[in-house]
Amino acid sequence: MPLIKNNGLHRKLEGWPLVFTLLTTLAVLVGGIVEFLPLVLVEGNIPKIESVKPLTPLELTGRDIYIREGCTTCHSQMIRPFRDEIERYGDYSKPGESIYDHPFLWGSKRTGPDLARVGGKYPHLWHVRHMEDPRSTSPNSIMPPYPWLLEKELDLSDVSRKLTVLRQLGVPYTDDDIARAEDVARNQARTLADEIVEQGGPAALETKEIVALVAYLQRLGTDLKAAPLAHSEQSTTTPESGTTP
Amino acid sequence: MHPACEHLAELPFPLLFTDELMETKETIEIPSATRTDRHTPPGSPQVEVFAYDDQITRMFVLATVLWGFIGMTVGALIALQLPFWQANLGEYFSFGRLRPLHTNAVIFAFAGNAIFAAVYYSTQRLCKARMFSDRMSRIHFWGWQAIILSAAITLPLGFTTSKEYAELEWPIDVAIAVVWIIFAVNFFGTLARRRERHMYVALWFYIATIITIAVLHVGNSLALPVSMLKSYSIYAGVQDALIQWWYGHNAVAFFLTTPFLGLMYYFMPKAAERPVFSYRLSIIHFWSLTFIYIWAGPHHLQYTAVPEWAATLGMIFSVMLWMPSWGGMINGLFTLRGTWHKLRDDVVLKMFAVGITFYGMATFEGPMLSVKSVNALGHYTDWIIGHVHAGALGWNGFMSFGMIYWLLPRLWHTELWSKKLANAHFWIGTIGMLLYVLAMYSSGITQGLMWRAFDEAGRLMYPDFMETVLRIKPMYWVRLIGGSMYLFGVVLLMFNMYKTIRSAPKHLPDPTVAAPARVEVRPHAAPALA
DSSP states (O other): OTTTSTTSHHHHHTTOHHHHHHHHHHHHHHHHHHHHHHHHHOGGGSOOOTTOOOOOHHHHHHHHHHHHTTGGGTOOOOOOSOHHHHHHHOSOOOGGGGTTOSSOOOOSBOSSOOOTTOTTTSOHHHHHHHHHOHHHHSTTOOOOOOGGGGTSBOOOTTHHHHHHHHHHTTOOOOHHHHHTHHHHHHHHHHHHHHHHHHTTOOSOOTTBHHHHHHHHHHHTTOTTTSOHHHHHTSOTTOTHHHHOO | OOGGGGGGGGOSOOOOBHHHHHHOOSOOOOOOGGGOOSOOOTTSOOEEEEEOOOHHHHHHHHHHHHHHHHHHHHHHHHHHHTTOGGGOOSGGGSHHHHHHHHHHIIIIIIIHHHHHHHHHHHHHHHHTSOOSOHHHHHHHHHHHHHHHHHHHHHTTTTOOOOOTTOOSOHHHHHHHHHHHHHHHHHHHHHHHTOSSSSOOHHHHHHHHHHHHHHHHHHHHHOEEEEETTEEEESSOHHHHHHHHHHHHHHHHHHTTTHHHHHHHHHHHHHHHTSOBSOHHHHHHHHHHHHHHHGGGGGGGGTTSSSOHHHHHHHHHHHHHHHHHHHHHHHHHHGGGTTOGGGGGTOHHHHHHHHHHHHHHHHHHHHHHHHSHHHHHHHTBSHHHHHHHHIIIIIIIIHHHHHHHHHHHHHHTTSOOSOHHHHHHHHHHHHHHHHHHHHHHHHHHHHHHHHHHOBOTTSSBSOOSHHHHHHHHHHHHHHHHHHHHHHHHHHHHHHHHHHHHHHTSOSOOOOOEEEEEOOOOSSGGGOOTTO
8 A cells, every 4th residue: 555655655644743633633533523413413312301300409519519529439320221220220311311410420330329219219317327327227338438418517608609500501490590599408408407307317407418418319310200290380499309209 | 583673783763663674675764863973975964963851751750650659559548448448537538539539640640740751751852852842841740740739639628520530620620721732832842843854653642642632621621610619511411421431431542542652662662672563553553543542432331321323333433443452562562573582681671561461451351341241241340440450550550660660770870770679560560460450350240240130030139239249348358459569569669769869870961962954855745844
């Protein structure tokens, strides 16, 4: 081949760094463009699910705690369509379920079990105890304890800002959602903390980070179970949708 | 030895290809500084005298070893945390926060600094030119160390985007982009000022690295800030997953593969004092690797909610990738043909040979794992951790160590303090990583099989997840032992390096060389950069 023989065309190319660099750039761009553009341009690739709603402000705060603690390093949120996974974790994950997830939290490793449908699986108190000392609810667990979640004050000061930013990215929060975000979050926290007390748990958790994380965990995977009709009339940030799956 | 190669042993610059030597009848022009004689015939290009900047390479070599030690120590700690949860030392040092610190430190700090050491040392020599700007080289060095330091502070504090290998928050991402651009300008500026007409294959791989990492980093890190240290990815769900693994997989490709192939193409023939096996193979595998790698990203998302066609495309291209990858392995290993006996005594060649072998193993295993039926078993398990570490410890680690052992006497103008100690590093490291990888294969396949096992009544055989964890716990201890051995090898390197540098002369002058100025034979064909 004249292209690659000694003193062939390629040899000339080796003398032209600019052309070489441009060709390399072209070579690496093609694959990414072909695989990514259809996802943005063709809507059918990610079918929408009517009952999937954005997280409430408290759940969103909990999600950010989930991100901060690196839960994703050991827990996936992506159930594959295999019989054993559906048996173990519930229905397989749909593309439409994570359309509001900035960033996605599917994970890549299951050192612990998948959490895509953990919402409603355990009482709130179970999660509180589990975070404080994983071995109190799951003997032999290798999970690290997170006692500080029960002590640290819940910071909701930037939650409206978070909703605003997410709305700019296409998450359908309303002006009202954004304006009332902090109040709605406090209400949901209070309700959830009361339920923890009812279940025999410690009091005064409504101002602690743990309520936000529990709210988020209890929401996971529950949107599919919600009847589409019952939800269509509700505000996108109804706190109850998170606490009573 | 082939007759055509006999004169090579004396060549100061044996970076050539065997197939070239065999086919070319006429004498090959050896690009060499020593070729310039004092009796320059009239009309010949003018001889220029200049010096290489070796100080910058010394700095990057020191940083490589230091960060390697830190990153791997964090690795050993998180390896301990898995079977022994009490090793989670409170809020800032629990597994979830330290795991990203480990990955960032070993990829961007250890491997990153090793890459830069290789690029700064070899680019100057391949271009017969000093780096374009000494100041840019320093900004690159200190900027990169500052980025690593900020990662080491922010990650334990919990500031993370959660996107794997791209966890750093947006201000640090901006800094990475700026430093990378400075590196790029410095590199391409050096290419523009080169005194060699043709770019050697190592430089092709450096070009692919610099361009692609810039594209990947910017593409994946796009986010809207909420505050100084919090942002949300502009992509969501399926799109974010695809962008993330387009980035994640190609960080492996263009940060952990192509620059190390460049490193191999320069330092392997230097250490072996042999020409590279094949020029043609280097062209074919460079372009196919560069083109195909990018497509393979979705294989990280088999059976997830990404569209079927994207996952299938990722699988097909991953399988295709096997051949270009092995092209690099063949070109590297076959450079040793006829000189295998040198492996007995030369620790540098030994490390390169094992490094390239692990590259071959990992690049066979990768395509295999991308096949859907295999992926169904391996995904989410320790098998993937084992696979990654075969590449990271074997290929990236050993190629870096080999390069460092080769560079130490040359950069510090003295003998390596102890060859025996270097040899001990080689053996401890090799046994350590074999233990590591085998433990992870065993634990990954065991757990994968247990997850999917059904009993005769059609119920899950191990419905309690904990059962599968308890079964693989012993393997976590074996992994810790293997990893600690590998880390101990790095300690031996550090000690050897310390002793070597202690015996180095106080003054380390930049090597001065003379080379003919580059003259374009056909100036009209030369594009702007030339």
